Amino acid sequence: MSESNVETIDSTARPIVLEDVAALRRAGVIDSAEFLDAARACRDADYWADWSLKALLALGAGHLLAGIVFFFAYNWADLPLLGKFAVLEAGIVLTAVAALVVRLERPGGQALLIGATVLTGTLLAVIGQVYQTGADAWQLFALWALLTLPWALASRSAAHWLVWLVVAFVAATTYGFQVLIVTEVLTYVEFSCLSAIAVALVLVVREALVARGTDWLAPGWTRLLPAFVAPMIVFAKAVGYVFGVDENLVAGITLIVFVALLIGIYQRFLPDFAAVAIGTAFGSLFLMAIGGRIIRETMGFEFDQPLQVMLSLTVLTFWCAGVTTVTVKLLIGLRRRMRRGMHDD
């Protein structure tokens, strides 16, 4: 049986959704006046009843919390020092205790513990503001990450770990900019590469933990986020090297290694087309940049010679079109192979 036949038979068995109703309207099967009735016929009433309750709760809680925050913001300057600390410390204690009461397995408990983590950072900022400790910004973030690590460990929540990792990453980045680069221990490019490798290590740890059965880390975004951020950090530096802005090759090499690993690992060992697409995207953009540099070196982009610029841009257009066409073919081929592999399994 051909693939299209399978789809035809399947299409009548699947539940009708709003997109189908729109398709039926476009095909003229239902008319304009019938659209709302048709949309309502396929509307999942239970889902929307649940959604409306959640939306109402979120709106109510959001308004109330914003009102409380605005109240303290209005009175902040007039609050005595002890009052400021008391407000924040009470907030930390209340959210942490409430998280335990609600239980950390539930989304509400996890959200409360994230709240405690955020409030800890606010408290440290206020301490720095009040006592003018003279500490560098990286020390604030490092202390924040250190103090809240036990909560992250206890949380068993990917969202909590994301918040903690962002704080830790900011601490490392500010340390790099304020200490390592200033004292010339590392160059900007080298530091960027190390940061990207650190993010890649987070991905490695994530994969190892998921392989050992850590279910709460299994959602796809926990893989795709570091898979995107790691090459993203070095991409600009790698392109900078291609166009002669930087003289350090290491960013380019790091990017190429990331692209090869992303495509290789997520195509062969841990099939994930989205991660493969991320690797392919960075690879194709880097190839376009290399083409641009070669064209600049061989043909030039001197704007006082319009015909030459036009010719160079035409070649660049064809180069970019060619790279994108090859990318499309590659993605289609990889997807087919991954699908076939899944069917074989």
Add this chain to the structure above:
Amino acid sequence: MTDLERFCAQLNVDRDAAAAALAAERAEATSALSMPWFARLVVGVGAWITALSAIGVGSVFLFRVIGTETTGSLVVLGAGFLALGLWMLRRDGIGTFADQLGTAVAAAGVGMIAGGFAESSNALWLAALATAFATAVVILLTPKRTLQFLAALLAAVLFAMALVVDKVPYYLDIAALAGPAGVLLVLRPPRRDLQPTAIVLLLLLPVLGIYGAMDFSVYIDSPPPGGWFAKVLHIGLFGWLAMLHWTHGGEAERSGLKVFVPVAAVVCLLLPAGGSAALVIMMLAFVVGSRPLALLGTLLQIHYLWRLYYDLDVTLLAKSGVLTAAGIVLLVAWWLLQRRSTGARS
């Protein structure tokens, strides 16, 4: 949720015609060559870079090789790009790259037409009109939703800019008139797909409201933005949508509306005009069951809640009181509805 058999029986629709229409649509969506959105995004980025390079070729030819100095030439070049892009999109058996490239080239063409007409701020109305015309051409000649959205968005942005630059008073109230048109296009769509235009119309007031809430007085002498008419209009829209839900819903849903609608009307009055538009988008999503619209409305609502902080007309204490009161009322409404819902289930 329903399947095709029950759907057709319920609406008295020809089952075979419906099955054929859906099979064609779904076969296209699930064919081996079609790719998920992130892969199309990858190809799209490449196609847009290619299109930018192609625009560079055209611009160098026009402005450096021929040496033209009139912005009318930009309009002609834009029309050429639009025609080229539409030609690419209308070919049979078009691949993913050609599809993305055609969209990028045509969108660039619309942008050039707009840029050519908007040579000075005095011509913004003309540019908005020309872009609206180009959008109509796009709608008539291709079903590409991304292109339609980009063209309609550009027309809306130019219209909004013209309102502000020409210091038209009560520009928020004028922009609010787009809301009912957007709601109508979602609820009673014509056969030609106008959903992207509907989204742009729904977004016009909330997005312009974001601009209106910013303080640009240093750069531009902004006219009074207005907003009360917009709020009243959106409360009316909200009420109408609630009435539609009432007439189409069961007894349990009706009882929920009795609590929710008055509360929502009060919140509409308290929030900036864009916030009331966001609430209408959420209600529209609820009535037709559209998750993308629900997400859009929710994000806009969060923005307007946060934006209130920067509203310079009232003190933080007054804002705090208003928000706390609204929050308590909403939470009481939630509690009542949840109790009713739990009671109905048990």
